[in-house]
Amino acid sequence: MAKSKYVYTCNQCGYESTKWNGKCPSCGAWNSFEEELAEAPVGVRSSASSGSAPDLSDNILELEDIGADSDVRYDTGIGELNRVLGGGLVKGSLVLLGGEPGIGKSTLLLQICQFLGEEHSVLYVSGEESARQIKLRAQRLGVDTENLYILTATDAEAIAQTIASSAPDIAIIDSIQTMTISRIASSAGSITQVRECTNLFMHTAKNQEIPIIIVGHVNKDGAIAGPKVMEHIVDAVLYFEGERHQSYRILRAVKNRFGSTNEIGVFEMIDKGLREVDNPSQMLLEGRPHNVSGTCVACVMEGSRPILAEVQALAAKTSYSAPRRMVTGFDFNRLNIIIAVLEKRLGIFMGSLDVYLNIVGGFRLDEPAGDLPVAMALYSGIMDKQIDEQLVAFGEIGLGGEIRSVSHITHRIREAERMGFKTCVIPKQCMSAINAKDYDIEIIAASTLKQAFAAIK
Structure with missing residues (x-):
């Protein structure tokens, strides 16, 4: 029997099946399977017999020989965000910022661009808004730094190549659900696209020592849309929480390889963007x-x-x-x-x-x-x-x-x-x-x- 060229993938956990299921046998979610084109199988040969695998012995380093400079974090200019990140944005890190629509994710990122742009170059990549729309929002928030560069694109491979060639100090991707890789047949926002795009940006951040912040949408249950493996790939996962009808927002870290996950940041949404709340008790x-x-x-x-x-x-x-x-x-x-x-x-x-x-x-x-x-x-x-x-x-x-x-x-x-x-x-x-x-x-x-x-x- 010929193998089907379609697979069904759970949009909650990434479980794959050759047939549609009403309930995912992995995570238990109902009506979560989506049809996608199966990737072409690649023949695997024994690396040892073919001798094609490179020898990485020369890349092995002793722990004491690895440099650990004190200046490995960027100050974002927002104390509450620095607190949640563990002291600032770590060089070469990949940070995932999630939250409800309209909660203030893009507003927060544009605000930190104003401070970071004083001494560093920032590349803001948007797959949802045009450059003119970003300019209008930046004017409302008072963001006018000369070191902020805007790129509107959705091709993840081209964006990764642009980051590597232009070498900005910080890169922001808004959002990961709009990014695509052309060689993958599935549509933007699918399990495969989100996973592979996140993996691509992770390699870019590590190889170029450039911190990258990616924005992630959430599903109706409040979890970040896409496969759970995406949260395992990134270095830090931040959630923006708050009631839509209230002005206060809470930024919480659920994963952080470079700091504690117990800290929270408290903000208030005002006309000019997000304002830090120094005294949450009051x-x-x-x-x-x-x-x-x-x-x-x-x-x-x-x-x-x-x-x-x-x-x-x-x-x-x-x-x-x-x-x-x-x-x-x-x-x-x-x-x-x-x-x-x-x-x-x-x-x-x-x-x-x-x-x-x-x-x-x-x-x-x-x-x-x-x-x-x-x-x-x-x-x-x-x-x-x-x-x-x-x-x-x-x-x-x-x-x-x-x-x-x-x-x-x-x-x-x-x-x-x-x-x-x-x-x-x-x-x-x-x-x-x-x-x-x-x-x-x-x-x-x-x-x-x-x-x-x-x-x-």
Whole structure:
């Protein structure tokens, strides 16, 4: 039987099959298979027998002989972006920037071109906009550097050759889903095209020691469109997050070979582009309600940065046979565990109550230290007892109702003190790591939920 010249590729994970499947057997995605032309098979000969493979013995280097200059990073001019990248843009690195449409990816890149263009040459390659459109956007953002060069093209091989020959200091590709390689029969944005174009730009960045930033679109699930292997190829993967109807944006690294993935950058979208938010805690606490039950302030660590965020909880009598549980910015399963602990250990029955939990400002509490403020907000909302507006809490909750210790206790208390809070509820085990006399804030040490709830008067 003749082999089919078509293959079906999953647009979520890149799995290939000779027939169409409703559900991908690799990643489990539904209706994700796309038809593509199969690449012509290439005969493989034994390298050892043919002797055609080159000997790379002369290219082997000792670790101590490899130079590691201190000047291996470019300052982008935006402190929040430098923080997420680990100190700046590394020479020869390939960075993938993803996010929802209109979130501000191209705006951020044009803004860093203004600063980088003062001392370095920048090549901005666009496959989506014309040069005139980029010029209009640059004028709106106040970008007028003479070292910014614009290229509108979609041929990845020609672009890679242009980067190698013109040798700019930094290159930006917007976006990878518009790039194509002519010898590949599939259309732009397909699994094969995205994978091979990314691989081509990776070799260009490494061979020429030129940092390249590529923009990636996201699919309806929020993941970067294209094969997952694309995220393995690049050196860093950055996600731009934020609600479309809110002005604040959060830049987060989910992969970084040259720095931590725990750091975040906070921006605000204004008329002139993106503005750095130097004090995220103040931003997240703006507009707090007064004399209202069901709110508590949490202090969580994002990398080396402590951030204060407001937790809001609402419990109301349900009109359904099964009570509703709705969460924004917090893990749904973790909330169910906290509710179970409150019912079992404190006798607070919530089987007839709808529970709604919200983290204000589009922020997300992923750290276990957010358990205690969530529990205190729930208790405050159910009992209709107001929590002092000058109180902040943090700690992990165990299944026995105990409050477990958390890390970076000093940084958290200092941030609460700096923001003007008067009371801080912390795990009792953390008292051995601090001296309460060193702080101008009342510290309440609690080992159980009952002791923590006693601070609510």
